[in-house]
Amino acid sequence: MLLQLDCLSTCLTSSGSVLFPITAGGGSLDCFSACQTMGYGQILHRHGNEEDRVHLNVGGVRHQVDPDMLLRFPHTRLGRLLLCQSEAAILELCDDYSPAEREYYFDRNPRVFLCVLNFYHTGCVHMMEELCVFSFSQEIEYWGIQELHLGPCCGNWYHERKDYIEDGDWDIRSDDQQHPSLDSSFEELSALDKDLAKFKGAWCGDLRSYIWLRLEDPGHSTASKIIAVASLSVVLTSIVAMCVHSMPEFQRVDDNEKPIEDPVLTVLEEICIACFSVEFIIRLIVAPSRRKFLGNPLNIIDVASILPFYATLALETADEEAAEENEDIENVGKVVQVLRLMRVLRILKLARHSIGLRALGATVRHSYHEVGLLLLFLSVGISIFSALIYSAEREVEHTDLGTIPSGWWWATITMTTVGFGDTCPVTPAGKIVATLCIICGLLVVALPITIIFNKFSKYYQRNKAMEGQFAESIDFMSSVIISTRTNRYQTDSQDVKDVFFSRSSCS
Incomplete structure (x- = not known):
């Protein structure tokens, strides 16, 4: 025991280095070999x-x-x-x-x-x-x-x-791989405060902040509500005009049997596009950050709903000039038709006025794992049951399920429980396969849909709560801006009075 204590006293220095004491009997050499196998902390705390x-x-x-x-x-x-x-x-x-x-x-x-x-x-x-x-x-x-x-x-x-x-948690782990999209209420409110702060000292900052608050927050004031109702009315009018344009009663032809636009619907669409364009330009001018404004998904939707009209107008003008010069522009008509179909994107402008649509967009953006899982399940099921239905129905004459690719369509509408009825099995084996396909489709679709629905409910409730918080934050910042203006006005007035009285006293 004493030998071990002596060894411990000689094995360590204040810096923790091991020394080589020379003692009789070689006891310390045995102790040194034991010290080599122990850590620094073990040597310090060796005993109980x-x-x-x-x-x-x-x-x-x-x-x-x-x-x-x-x-x-x-x-x-x-x-x-x-x-x-x-x-x-x-x-x-x-x-x-x-x-x-x-x-x-x-x-x-x-x-x-x-x-x-x-x-x-x-x-x-x-x-x-x-x-x-x-x-x-x-x-x-x-x-x-x-x-x-x-x-x-x-x-x-x-x-x-x-x-x-x-x-x-609104910051879902799967979103870490995406670009930060301001999904937490704290970040959104912080971004709002930063945007309002950018107007201070900016070009026409007071006027721009005044217009921006009334365009961005429908509940800010009576003027904001009127602007929101007017914008929503123009969007709905444009959608109704687009739908009515497809009806035969409103389709006309010229003397050459060439389809032409109804003049009333044309004027109505031009008015709507003019309103959309003016609103977008004003939003762009008064935005605190134009780069951030152009990257906003809602503003991208606005651009996508406006550009097809101007692109169609430019192509039709070029087509008329080419016709006058007897030049041939191939496929211009098809391009114009495609651009006209893109007018359906105006429906997405309702997302600016609908909490539900914004919640749906956030749900889809944050549920790509679940959507991918759903598509994977459906793909596997469709592949399996299309092969089974082909095996069960291939010997039937004049069947619509004589090939596996034709079975893909049948398996898709069966697993998703749509069931058009245009294609159906006739053999007992085929009906058994169809029954299994329906049951598997219910299970496959129900599992991911539940998760997606729960996320939608959370985002919907969150967006409703955020609207109230935004309104409170905007009202608070507006009061701060107004008080700042009042103080500045009072200070300037006092300075003018001081100068006036000083000059009066001098005279």
Whole structure:
């Protein structure tokens, strides 16, 4: 025992380096070979005596721990701490270390460390209900403890609570790969405050902020509501005119049997396009950030609904000039028809006035994993049942299911429970396959649809709440701007009065 103590006193210096004492009997040489197999922390805390225990200071709370208990889990942070070969290695694992007191300091939560310390005693992690699961998860990850060590009494509750909070989190993990789209209310309100702040000192900042607030927030004032109703009326009028244009009663032909536009519908469409163009230009001029404005999906929809009209007008003008010069422009008519069909994109302008449509867009954007899973399930099912129905119906004369590609159409409308009835099996085997296809289609479609519907409900409720928060934030910022203008006006008036009275006194 004395030999071992002498060895420990000679093996270590203040810097932790190993010396080579020469003593009789070669005892220290045996001790040195043992020291080589132990870490720096193990040598300091070799015995079970009170003075040789591991001294831990976690967030100001001191603990004395048996080193053998920590070495039961060598892959944890405290276990690796005792296996360090130098003070530099120790400082990589703790925030501070006192060689004189042999105390390790950690700037961590002392309450969570009680659960960590209990883990070394029992081998299982038990958590307190009042602790945040994400904070607790970060803490045990810091201490090198895996979630697999959670006790059965706490494991199920911990994972259920963690999954529940993750489902309610608007910053879904799958969106980390996308460009930040301001999906959290805090970021949206912060962006709104930044946009309003950009008007200060800008060109015509007061006028631009006045117009911008009334165009962006329909509930800001009576003028904002009137503008929103007028914009919505123009959108609905344009959609109705586009639908009426397809009716035979409103289709006309000229003397050469060439279809021409109805003059009333043409004028109505030109008025709507003029309103759309003026609104877009005004929004672009008064926007606090034009780059951000042009990248907004709603504004991209506005551009996509306006451009087809001008492109069609340009192509028709070029076609008329070419006809006068007896030149041939191929496929101009087809291009014009395609551009006219793109007018249907005006329906998407309703998203600016509809919470439900915006929630639907956010749901689709954040549910690409679920949508991909749904398409994968459908593709597998369609491939399987199209082959089965081909095997069951191929010997029937004049059947519509005589090939596997024709079975794709039948399997698609059957699995999605549409069932047009244009193609159906006639053999008993084919009807059995159809029954299985319907049942599998219900199961395949129902599973991802439930997840997508839950996300839609969350985004819809969130958007409704955000509209109220936006209105409150805009009202607050408007009051700040108005008060600033009032103070500035009062200050300027006082300065004028001071100058006037000073001149009067001088005279």
